[in-house]
Amino acid sequence: MKKNDLFLLLGVLLAAFLLFLGLRLFSGNGEAVEITVTGDVLGVYPLSEDRIIPVADCAEVRIEGGRVHMAFSDCPNQICVRHAPIARVGQTIVCLPNGIAVRILGDGGFDAVVG
Amino acid sequence: MKKVLCALLVVLTVLFCSCATAKKRYTQTLPTVFDTFCELTAYCRSEEEFRRVADAVSGELLRLHRLFDYFNEYPDLINLKTVNETAGKEAVPVDGDFLALWTLAEELYEASDGKCNAAMGHLTALWRDCFEAGDRLPDGEAVREALSHTDPATVRVENGMVFFLDPDVRLDFGAIAKGYAGERAAEVAVSLGCTDFVLNLGGNVVVRGKKPYGAWQIGIENPDGGVETSVSLSDGAVVTSGDYLRGMDVDGVRYGHIIDPDTGSSARLWRSVTVICGDSGLADALSTALFCLDETRGRALAARYGAEVLWIPAHGHPIRTQGFAAYEGGE
Amino acid sequence: MKNTMTKTKKIALAGLLAALAFGLSYIEFLLPFDAVGIPGFKLGLANLAVMLALYRLGSGEAAAVSGVRLVLSLLLFGSVTGFLYSVAGAVLSLAGMIVLKRTNRFGVPGVSVAGGVLHNAGQTLCAMVILGTAGIVSYLPLLLITGAVTGAVNGGVLFMILKRIGEKKHE
Numbered sequence: 001m002k003k004n005d006l007f008l009l010l011g012v013l014l015a016a017f018l019l020f021l022g023l024r025l026f027s028g029n030g031e032a033v034e035i036t037v038t039g040d041v042l043g044v045y046p047l048s049e050d051r052i053i054p055v056a057d058c059a060e061v062r063i064e065g066g067r068v069h070m071a072f073s074d075c076p077n078q079i080c081v082r083h084a085p086i087a088r089v090g091q092t093i094v095c096l097p098n099g100i101a102v103r104i105l106g107d108g109g110f111d112a113v114v115g
Numbered sequence: 116m117k118k119v120l121c122a123l124l125v126v127l128t129v130l131f132c133s134c135a136t137a138k139k140r141y142t143q144t145l146p147t148v149f150d151t152f153c154e155l156t157a158y159c160r161s162e163e164e165f166r167r168v169a170d171a172v173s174g175e176l177l178r179l180h181r182l183f184d185y186f187n188e189y190p191d192l193i194n195l196k197t198v199n200e201t202a203g204k205e206a207v208p209v210d211g212d213f214l215a216l217w218t219l220a221e222e223l224y225e226a227s228d229g230k231c232n233a234a235m236g237h238l239t240a241l242w243r244d245c246f247e248a249g250d251r252l253p254d255g256e257a258v259r260e261a262l263s264h265t266d267p268a269t270v271r272v273e274n275g276m277v278f279f280l281d282p283d284v285r286l287d288f289g290a291i292a293k294g295y296a297g298e299r300a301a302e303v304a305v306s307l308g309c310t311d312f313v314l315n316l317g318g319n320v321v322v323r324g325k326k327p328y329g330a331w332q333i334g335i336e337n338p339d340g341g342v343e344t345s346v347s348l349s350d351g352a353v354v355t356s357g358d359y360l361r362g363m364d365v366d367g368v369r370y371g372h373i374i375d376p377d378t379g380s381s382a383r384l385w386r387s388v389t390v391i392c393g394d395s396g397l398a399d400a401l402s403t404a405l406f407c408l409d410e411t412r413g414r415a416l417a418a419r420y421g422a423e424v425l426w427i428p429a430h431g432h433p434i435r436t437q438g439f440a441a442y443e444g445g446e
Numbered sequence: 447m448k449n450t451m452t453k454t455k456k457i458a459l460a461g462l463l464a465a466l467a468f469g470l471s472y473i474e475f476l477l478p479f480d481a482v483g484i485p486g487f488k489l490g491l492a493n494l495a496v497m498l499a500l501y502r503l504g505s506g507e508a509a510a511v512s513g514v515r516l517v518l519s520l521l522l523f524g525s526v527t528g529f530l531y532s533v534a535g536a537v538l539s540l541a542g543m544i545v546l547k548r549t550n551r552f553g554v555p556g557v558s559v560a561g562g563v564l565h566n567a568g569q570t571l572c573a574m575v576i577l578g579t580a581g582i583v584s585y586l587p588l589l590l591i592t593g594a595v596t597g598a599v600n601g602g603v604l605f606m607i608l609k610r611i612g613e614k615k616h617e
Contacts, residue, residue, distance in 0.1 A: 017587070
């Protein structure tokens, strides 16, 4: 047993801890939002830039401060507009009457989100 | 030594080349059924294999959607609408899936002291009309009248035939059909050799197998935004019932889409209830029943079926069963 | 040729160690570590035999022991995808251990820790490439820690073994 062995062990543990902290800080929140209308991809937009995206004359998606919400929709039930802003990978906002799906893309995150 | 290493190298090269069988991740949006956005994510060996599974799953979901459709009839199919319109007059022969779902509904009616009731179609129809209008409540007299025709005991099922002893009773599988369909569709996928997938029927998730590097991660949304927590799951179902998206506000009061069979009005004990258990149909029925039950009775019901639960109340902190906490973590 | 092994003896010993490595792999295969809840968690028992080869025989023999174990494991209870992860882990792990041993600045436990950590790192990197998602990196911290801990334990065991049977005396 040499002193270096102990240093190596502690070094690895420290590195793992720092990596864990780093990943925790940056993971989870998505990188982009994908908007599809009846299955066809309308576009993919980065979350880093604020943006107003009109969707097929019947709805409006907004990216604000890294979060996405449905600002407007002409659908009767307004479920999509009521949905809180989303930012985590796997989260979606759906407007069934208009066939619009707004989904956060990125690495890691969730395979499905219920709620 | 060199020869051995050379031979080893050759073996390795061959194996590397044959590694085309590694499973890849595929996702596809399925047809909209049960009024929800449906999606299948699976690890398959090829795109063709995934398409085959997705098509079969879509087909099964569509079949069950038609069978349990409250609003429409289809040619050559005796479905829920047919039953509702004719079972008051004569016995109607129904499909095996219809019988299976009714059996589940009857059992859960007993177990939940009537909170999960598939025989209150008149009541849910009254509310559905109001939710669509969005600005009024159903007439009190009409609700009382509807409440007097909600006894599942008046629905006779014998030899594959359904007959209503009370001609004014109506079936509505809205609270349980989605979960049942998810379970059947998952069986179809498994029968085609697909072992690792997530089938998401809008708030109703069935998972099988796992990802190549660990269990599936299912997020559970907080009604106020963001993700409340997440669970790691390999085989089973996660179903959330919530009142915050579907429903309406009248005179500043929130009316969610889940109707308590005892009051005839929106249940408002919880903002959302999430259930994890082995069977998606059971999870769906339980989440609806638990949404109308207080914590004590809810815990007893969940324990009876070995289900794990997360309750998010209107005020205060979320409550969870001990087993639910065991699924959490990783986030 | 005094105090050195004959070539025949070396090959025979390498074969024995390969068999030992394979046996240890089988024992791990039987242990239900999926229950630990850490995907990819392994004790790395087979590395004991590989390191024994590294210290008693040499780098080439260690590589051979490791390679034979991998192929045998694949044939008996592996999937091809799982095999690729194993190869990535084994190659990186062995390379790291050989380098660290040559520096002469680390003892057996240190080399073993490096082996365990690099094995897990190699597997994770391979998974990222094969599955095409960087999200798997989130498992890396935990796998680094488990790799270091199991490596340290294995290293301790090996340290005691080598104290009794001695390191190689040839070359």
